[in-house]
Every structure is written in structure tokens, then in C-alpha cells.
Amino acid sequence: MGNEHKPIDCEEVLRSLISYLDGELDKAATADIDHHLKHCRTCYSRAEFERHLTELSRKIGPSKAPAELRRRLARLVEGF
């Protein structure tokens, strides 16, 4: 029972892929796409590409705020 998946085609995967990669699909829909990706090389490659691009995008810009801003905010809140 637990291993049954609704067969979905590449078009359906393409429509939901971004929500899938963002973790925004429910369990059943996620499992359907997981299953499809195990058997479709093109969709798997597409998903990996999008995932990798998102990971690279997460590294944009500074990871930390400037130390001076942190000091400024601490002083600001002290004055409240």
C-alpha cells in the first residue's frame, strides 16, 4: 500500500517542480515526484540543476551584517 504512486508524466513534474524543490508539496505529491525522478533521467537532471542553482543563489552577498550595524542596533535598543 505504502509504495503505491500515482503515475505522473514529465509535464506534471515540470509544473510542480519548483514547489517540490521548495518543500511546498504535500507528502503524497512529493512521493509521486520522488518516484518519477527515480525513473526519468531528464527530469532528474532538471531537478538537480534547479537544486544546485538554488544552492548557489543562497550564497549570494554577505552572510553577516556589518559589525558597525550590530553595534548601532545594540546602542539604539539600549536607548529605548
Added chain:
Amino acid sequence: MKEQTARRQDGEAGGDRRRLFQARVLDLTDGLYRVALRLTRHESDAEELVAEAVAKAWAALDSLEDESRFRPWIFSVLINTFRSHCRRRGRELSLDDCQDDAGGEPDFSLFDKLHQPFLLWWSNPEQDFLNKLLGEDLQRAVDSLSECYRAVVVLVILEGCSYQEAADILAIPIGTVRSRVKRGRSLMQKALWMHAREAGIHTATSETEGEM
């Protein structure tokens, strides 16, 4: 005597409240600054925006009904402060209006441009493309988005917010977040592609120019 005790207790409670607020703000400063920087695209403007948002958040702290929602709440204060900045500068506010970019164009996919299914197994043009991308290429692509897409892309992709959290922060429906994330990614990929072609990072091999 009773009055003095009550005043002292009020003072202590106020001090605790301020210390708690300060700790939470300092915890979230990096995220607030990153979002502010991508919205304003200028370091000093981003610092001003964060400082003003923190002051506003303190003044409006009583409106925070659920303490566990502090993070989305203070990010929404930041976004609203940005909206006020735009208004003050007399700029047409595009944070809430995506009409300019929609244009009825179909979504753009870098993968579709790069993928070549009949290549030998060791050849991987998609990976080659990603390997050549610099942080500044991606930053330029995000910054090229109009504010309404950029705000969603920054919250969801860069800061890892859920769609619901981004919807709460921006005060827009979750369905709108979903469509803007998709469209924002597509526009970002198109900007990356155009830049890659102009900078010679990628040279056309099999893609059809007419598809652009």
C-alpha cells in the same frame, strides 16, 4: 512605598522586555540586513532601513500578539518600512505590482537551453555552466528583478522562508507567492543566460536563437 515598589517592578519588566527584544533583534540582524541589502541594493541604505525598521518594531511591539511569530513580524516591519521609503522618495511602488514583467512571455528555463540529451555520459553542459557562474553573476541576476519578484525571491530562495511565511511577511496571498517564486526564478535564469551570452561565459552550440 507601594508606589515605589510598583514603579521598580515596572522598570524591571521594561528592562527585561528591552533585553529580550535586543537579543532577538541581534539574532536576526544578519537576515534583516541581507534582505534589506537586496531590496535597496546599497549597503548604507540597507543599514538605514534596518535601523529604522528596528525602531519601528520597538514602537509597535504591543501589536505582536504571538511571541513565537517574532521573526516574520519583524521582517514584515522591514518590508513596510521599505514601502514607506519608496513612497517618501516619490517612487512608484513596484513591490506590490508585477505587471511590468509579466508581459505574457512563457517561463524561461536555463536547463532547457543547456541540456543536450544525446551527449555522451561524461559531458554535462548544465554542470559546466553552473561551475562557471560567479557569485556576482547571481547577485546581478537577482538585482535585475523588479522589486515585486525580488522581494519574494530573496525571502524564499535566499532566506529559506516557507511560502506561507513569505505571504505573511509581504501581506499577499500564498498563491501569489507561489506564482512569483516561479516567475522570479524564470526571470533570474533569463538574466543569467543573457549575461552568460554577452560575457562569453556560454557560447551557443545547439540552442535555437529564435527561442529567446
